[in-house]
Amino acid sequence: MTPATENQKTIQTRCCVVGGGPAGMMLGFLLARSGVDVVVLEKHKDFLRDFRGDTIHPSTLELLVELGLLDEFLKLPHQELRSVQITADGQTVPVADFSHLPVHCQFIAFMPQWDFLSFLAEKGKQYPSFHLHLQTEATDIVQENGQITGVRAITQTGELIINADLVIGTDGRRSTIREKAGLAVQDFGVPIDVLWMRIPKDPAVGEQSLGYLKSGQFMVLIDRNDYFQCGFLIPKGQFESVKQRGLAALQADILSLAPFVGEYVKELDAWDKISLLTVKIDRLRQWFRPGLLCIGDAAHAMSPAGGVGVNLAVQDAVATANQLIPALQRGRVTVDTLARIQRRRQWPVRVIQAGQIFIHKRLINASVNDPSTIPPFILWLFRHIPAFRRLPARLIGMGPRPEHIRT
Ligand SMILES: Cc1cc2nc3c(=O)[nH]c(=O)nc-3n(C[C@H](O)[C@H](O)[C@H](O)COP(=O)(O)OP(=O)(O)OC[C@H]3O[C@@H](n4cnc5c(N)ncnc54)[C@H](O)[C@@H]3O)c2cc1C
CATH class of the missing domain: 3.30.70 (Alpha-Beta Plaits)
Structure with a gap:
């Protein structure tokens, strides 16, 4: 253990969420909403960054309906995309039609991600148990006898130790938390x-x-x-x-x-x-250790293909809150609870990542590296059989296992 220094502060919370992206902000908000004391760390001073997914999909919009926040959310500037078209060799082909999805919003909302994250931050701040620490970068985990008991972070004024019953790594594809926890990563390679x-x-x-x-x-x-x-x-x-x-x-x-x-x-x-x-696609073999869980890109980095990473991260957060809140209310969170969260989310992640790997290898890689190998029959199917557009709409818009607010 590193000895305490003059500029070191220690705080205590039930749950420390590292990373204020879609997974972290949604989870922080949901925990605070259920009265769980939560500290969210974000290394940047705000959410204004350009390299983020900007799509809020029908499944996430449905969660906002369940939370009673949709009307307010849709007042923020956004565009609504009700179908997706691609232009291949000058010909426009419809590839996804959201109008058949069984949800309130049959469209993708395009909104800069900083607006979405700021919205969640504002909602979280309405609860006294929500503590967002900006400009606070996690540098390590704290552990005792194999149990993760907190996070070490750097702030503008010195070091901060956050002691927590549970640490959640939501710090994205270059996750410090998963690296420090020594969780094994399976890399799938992207061309x-x-x-x-x-x-x-x-x-x-x-x-x-x-x-x-x-x-x-x-x-x-x-x-x-x-x-x-x-x-x-x-x-x-x-x-x-x-x-x-x-x-x-x-x-x-x-x-x-x-x-x-x-x-x-x-x-x-x-x-x-x-x-x-x-661009990368990877996945942790095991998403947890005693006292720690990774979700979102920290557990499974997503490619931009299909534009689904934000929504998967949000779905992970909802599934995590659904399992954690009762467990935290009962007392300490066991590895069985964490394993249950991984089991629940691993399957949809595998399906989507397999789809992304297919798109990279068979469509995008073919077009970028060898234009003669684009399979024209796929475009023909989309152009002439409208029902064919429903499958991508379902996969992109809802994902394989849409979650619901249960807390
Ligand atoms: C080029 C590109 C385009 C994409 N476009 C789309 C799209 O259109 N739609 C879509 O759905 N998905 C898209 N994706 C995927 C999507 O961006 C991710 O899957 C999604 O952002 C994952 O959310 P997250 O909350 O898990 O992680 P992130 O969004 O990566 O958030 C992690 C957060 O943690 C913070 N952080 C990192 N390290 C630390 C630390 N040590 N301490 C404190 N904070 C830390 C970061 O600053 C960040 O705010 C795209 C990806 C790429 C690469």
């Missing part, structure tokens, strides 16, 4: 990376497809009213060769996929306007 950038939008441009596929290139354009958030796929590790080809070549590629972007593409005039996002 792509994403270039992430903003392109101003011509106000005259109307509704467009979400995905664009042509001549070995794949791009996603998320309409954020006055600009497009653009995700341009490249083969893994090839950013340097993209740079060597030059900005003009990248601009030309984007224009060839989505000509309506027009002159605005020239706003991409410096490489510091373009971020490289490394």
Whole structure:
């Protein structure tokens, strides 16, 4: 054990949630709402970051209905996507239709994730047992005789020790908590990376497809009213060769996929306007140890394919709250409870990750690395058989095992 220093503070809570992303904020809110004392640590000073999923899916919107928060939530600026189209070699193909889902909101809400997280933070703050510590970065776990008993963190004013009955790692794909806990990770390898950038939008441009596929290139354009958030796929590790080809070549590629972007593409005039996002898919073999559980990307890093990571993280949080709240009210949380949470969430995660691996290997990798191998029959099925669009809508919009608020 490291000896206490002058700038060290210690606090006590029932549950310490490390990471204020979708999993952590939803879990923190749900625990506090049930009267459980919870400390949420977030290393950044706010939620304003650009490299996050911005999709709130029908299953998450349904949870907001169950929580009585939907009307207030939908007052925040957002766009509603009722079907997904991709443009393949200039032809628009509908690939998902949400209008048949058995929920109140048959659409995906596009909303900057910082608005979603700030909304949850505001709701959490209404409860006295909710304690959000911003600019507080967990650096280690605290353990005694194999039981995790807390978290060590760095704040603006020194070190903070949080003693907790239970620590939940929701600190994302580069989780410090899972690393310090020594939880074994299974890496599935991904053949792509994403270039992430903003392109101003011509106000005259109307509704467009979400995905664009042509001549070995794949791009996603998320309409954020006055600009497009653009995700341009490249083969893994090839950013340097993209740079060597030059900005003009990248601009030309984007224009060839989505000509309506027009002159605005020239706003991409410096490489510091373009971020490289490394895509990965992995999963912990065991999500817990005595006194600790990982959920969300910390337990299973998701690729952007299908845009489902945020919603899976939220579903993990709901399933965790459903199991934990009664256990915390009874006393100490046992490993049996933690194992039950893993068992419940592992199956939907496996199904979605298998789907993402398939999309990478058979569709995206094929188009990015070898344009001649895109299976045209798949596009034909989507174009001509409307019922075919219901399966992706179900998988994307609801996920394999939608959770419900039980607390
Ligand atoms: C390029 C890209 C685009 C994506 N687009 C989408 C999309 O459109 N829709 C979708 O649903 N999913 C998308 N995803 C996936 C999605 O972003 C993740 O699956 C989701 O954010 C996981 O949520 P989380 O709460 O588990 O983790 P995160 O969102 O990663 O949140 C973790 C939080 O923990 C904080 N943190 C990290 N370390 C520490 C520490 N040591 N101490 C304190 N705080 C810490 C971080 O600052 C962060 O706020 C995308 C992923 C990528 C890579």
